[in-house]
Amino acid sequence: MSQLFDIEIICKTEKDTRNLAINFAKLLPHNSSIALVGDLGTGKTTFVGGLAHGLGISDGVRSPSFNILNIYSSHVSLLHIDAYRLDGSEQATETLMLNDFLVPPYYLVVEWPERLYNFLETCTFKVMFSMNNDFSRTICIRPTH
Ligand SMILES: Nc1ncnc2c1ncn2[C@@H]1O[C@H](COP(=O)(O)OP(=O)(O)OP(=O)(O)O)[C@@H](O)[C@H]1O
Numbered sequence: 330m331s332q333l334f335d336i337e338i339i340c341k342t343e344k345d346t347r348n349l350a351i352n353f354a355k356l357l358p359h360n361s362s363i364a365l366v367g368d369l370g371t372g373k374t375t376f377v378g379g380l381a382h383g384l385g386i387s388d389g390v391r392s393p394s395f396n397i398l399n400i401y402s403s404h405v406s407l408l409h410i411d412a413y414r415l416d417g418s419e420q421a422t423e424t425l426m427l428n429d430f431l432v433p434p435y436y437l438v439v440e441w442p443e444r445l446y447n448f449l450e451t452c453t454f455k456v457m458f459s460m461n462n463d464f465s466r467t468i469c470i471r472p473t474h
């Protein structure tokens with residue numbers, strides 16, 4: 330099953346990015362943790378919007394930059410972290426009290442995962458975003474084990 334996710338795809342529009350995430354969400358196992366790796370403006374939050382939609386969550390996804398953590402709930406919960414303002418230290422990560430919020434079935438998705446302590450080492454999927462010269466995005470989805 331993990332080969333299903335081992336893909337690299339060019340998304341020409343925001344809608345393409347969103348649709349990719351919708352399809353990914355439908356195949357995603359419960360309790361997945363997903364690192365969204367990519368520069369500013371490459372489509373990470375757009376992808377989270379598609380994930381939420383694909384998981385049947387009707388809340389609109391917002392950029393959580395100000396509160397760092399947003400939680401969207403329906404029959405499952407989607408925790409959305411934007412770690413841009415964190416410093417990667419264990420202490421900063423502990424203040425989020427993540428373990429208290431990870432009630433199964435959950436999906437945890439993190440923008441700027443390199444700034445959340447130990448996350449890249451433990452996540453179950455990495456999604457990498459890069460911008461091409463024509464402003465399309467190349468998106469790679471890889472299982473981590
Ligand atoms: N495949 C795409 N092609 C063109 N534009 C896109 C694509 N995906 C997203 N965008 C656009 O890029 C802009 C930035 O997207 P988004 O906010 O999702 O990026 P981000 O990676 O979350 O940025 P940040 O690092 O600031 O959080 C938005 O205007 C969005 O519509």
Ligand SMILES: [Mg+2]
Binds near residue numbers: 373374440
């Ligand atoms: Mg974002």
